[in-house]
Amino acid sequence: MRADEVLANALRLFAEVGFANATVKAIGDAAGVNPALLYYYYENKEALFIAALQYAINSAIENQDSLDLVERTADPAAVIRYYFEKNRRLVTPLSHMLKLMLEYRTAGTRIPAVDELIRRFYEAELALLSRAIRRGIRIGQFRRVDVERTAQFVSTHLDGLVTTATIRPDVEVGRIISHLERVLFDYLGGGGTADTVRAASNGARLAMRPS
Numbered sequence: 001m002r003a004d005e006v007l008a009n010a011l012r013l014f015a016e017v018g019f020a021n022a023t024v025k026a027i028g029d030a031a032g033v034n035p036a037l038l039y040y041y042y043e044n045k046e047a048l049f050i051a052a053l054q055y056a057i058n059s060a061i062e063n064q065d066s067l068d069l070v071e072r073t074a075d076p077a078a079v080i081r082y083y084f085e086k087n088r089r090l091v092t093p094l095s096h097m098l099k100l101m102l103e104y105r106t107a108g109t110r111i112p113a114v115d116e117l118i119r120r121f122y123e124a125e126l127a128l129l130s131r132a133i134r135r136g137i138r139i140g141q142f143r144r145v146d147v148e149r150t151a152q153f154v155s156t157h158l159d160g161l162v163t164t165a166t167i168r169p170d171v172e173v174g175r176i177i178s179h180l181e182r183v184l185f186d187y188l189g190g191g192g193t194a195d196t197v198r199a200a201s202n203g204a205r206l207a208m209r210p211s
Contacts (some may be wrong), residue, residue, distance in 0.1 A: 006031045006038065006138055007055035008093075010048050014098035018103055019049055048176055049100070050113050056097035057117050060090060061124040076136035083128060084181040087158060088174045095166045098159060126151045133188065142188040 009030040024045055028035035042048040053186035087094065096109055097205045104114055128152035133153050165173035 002031075003041075004055070006033060007052050010052035011093065011096045011100070013058050014049060014052055014103075015099040019045070019100075021106070024048065044109070050111065050117070053097065053104075053114060054117055055101050056100070057121045060097065061092060062120055074188050076132040076141060077138070077185070077188075079132040080129065080184070081130075081181070084177060087162075088177050091162060091173050091177070092163070095162050098163055099166065102163075122155065125155050129154055132197075136188065136190060141190045145188065150184075150187070188196070 005122075006027065009029045010022075013027055013082065016022075022045070024038050024042075025035040027048065028038050039048060056080055101118055104111075106183060126148075130147050133142060133145065133147050137144055137147070159175065161173060161176050161180060165171045165176075
């Protein structure tokens with residue numbers, strides 16, 4: 001059994017039909033796995049929901065929670081551009097993840113493990129953006145701004161754009177994410193190039209390798 005395939009299908013089905021309507025049988029069938037086998041690895045549907053959300057969050061914050069990523073990359077703007085590039089590439093699983101988060105938040109029931117996953121996701125995202133912006137200011141690449149409020153602006157607006165695209169299929173989410181990126185760099189007074197995006201991507205991979 002390939003766990004990634006199971007969790008990717010679970011994420012998609014939970015997002016499409018909701019937690020209440022998704023069944024372990026449907027998830028197993030979509031992944032080509034005997035549903036009885038899923039109960040060997042996941043105690044119940046709630047455990048599978050938590051695992052699917054964790055899978056989505058881990059995919060989204062991979063390379064983002066490395067403490068020295070910004071310091072290892074010479075150009076802070078490149079780190080921010082890499083962040084936007086990754087969000088454009090992962091827009092479908094991100095939209096599924098946000099749907100799950102919204103359903104969980106509105107359901108009323110609180111699961112500590114899910115609360116911790118959501119906290120970890122936004123903490124990693126805000127930390128990456130804040131470190132990059134702060135370092136850009138320090139080296140004179142960006143003008144002085146309120147770092148925390150700027151990072152929060154980007155994070156909340158990106159959530160809104162991805163959510164809007166799931167409601168309005170005519171919206172080209174990649175283009176509007178790129179527009180948000182341009183707005184941010186206009187505000188900061190500095191940007192990067194395609195080469196610096198690749199440099200940041202390489203730096204992120206290196207930062208995650210064991211020394």
